[in-house]
Amino acid sequence: QITLKESGPTLVKPTQTLTLTCTFSGFSLSTSGVGVGWIRQPPGKALEWLALIYWNDDKRYSPSLKSRLTITKDTSKNQVVLTMTNMDPVDTATYYCAHSTTGYSSGPDDAFDIWGQGTMVTVSS
Amino acid sequence: SYELTQPPSVSVSPGQTARITCSGDALPKQYAYWYQQKPGQAPVLVIYKDSERPSGIPERFSGSSSGTTVTLTISGVQAEDEADYYCQSADSSGTHKVFGGGTKLTVL
Numbered sequence: 001q002i003t004l005k006e007s008g009p010t011l012v013k014p015t016q017t018l019t020l021t022c023t024f025s026g027f028s029l030s031t032s033g034v035g036v037g038w039i040r041q042p043p044g045k046a047l048e049w050l051a052l053i054y055w056n057d058d059k060r061y062s063p064s065l066k067s068r069l070t071i072t073k074d075t076s077k078n079q080v081v082l083t084m085t086n087m088d089p090v091d092t093a094t095y096y097c098a099h100s101t102t103g104y105s106s107g108p109d110d111a112f113d114i115w116g117q118g119t120m121v122t123v124s125s
Numbered sequence: 126s127y128e129l130t131q132p133p134s135v136s137v138s139p140g141q142t143a144r145i146t147c148s149g150d151a152l153p154k155q156y157a158y159w160y161q162q163k164p165g166q167a168p169v170l171v172i173y174k175d176s177e178r179p180s181g182i183p184e185r186f187s188g189s190s191s192g193t194t195v196t197l198t199i200s201g202v203q204a205e206d207e208a209d210y211y212c213q214s215a216d217s218s219g220t221h222k223v224f225g226g227g228t229k230l231t232v233l
Contacts, residue, residue: 046211046224047168047211047213047224048224049223060220061221062221064126096167107173108174108177109174110156110173111170111213112158112213113170113179115167115169116167117167118167
């Protein structure tokens with residue numbers, strides 16, 4: 001059974017750097033084709049894709065946020081970390097991590113098929 | 126940047142068919158995925174690769190694709206289907222993922 005859980009601060013100040021950790025179980029990020037993505041959702045608004053990292057350390061970023069984001073993985077700890085610099089109140093949102101795969105011939109390939117519960121981050125002074 | 130366009134809202138009566146569309150220039154090249162999100166919950170994948178249904182998703186959920194538009198169809202809508210629905214795909218290169226603006230399905 002695949003599970004993911006996000007953790008990190010609930011409150012950050014403007015201009016600070018946000019560090020979020022996704023701790024997962026039920027799969028390995030050393031397995032070919034596996035990936036973990038980050039998606040956020042401001043209150044009452046739509047989902048927004050942020051970043052994705054694959055088993056081979058291939059990293060993808062939202063073009064609009066690329067300069068502020070860094071995604072890394074620690075395979076031994078079953079964790080993926082997202083950092084976002086220069087936080088602003090508009091970055092207030094629930095941040096989700098989700099499991100994905102790529103290159104599989106069957107199943108929900110390239111989808112975010114399993115999601116964590118999300119963690120709410122408020123940016124305020 | 127690449128965008129996917131959805132109608133903000135769709136309303137149907139119980140037992141009727143709901144259709145939610147999603148438009149994007151790269152959809153002829155890239156698969157679409159649909160997620161259901163109920164208040165206070167994480168999204169759930171209901172359709173992948175345009176028209177495939179994950180295990181555990183009721184048969185009343187189906188997907189289709191035609192040119193630059195994909196459609197999520199919910200046949201025989203039930204009260205429990207009231208939720209926000211998001212399409213998701215990728216840009217023409219497949220490098221960057223993108224979500225649509227979401228559609229609120231109201232069951233009258």
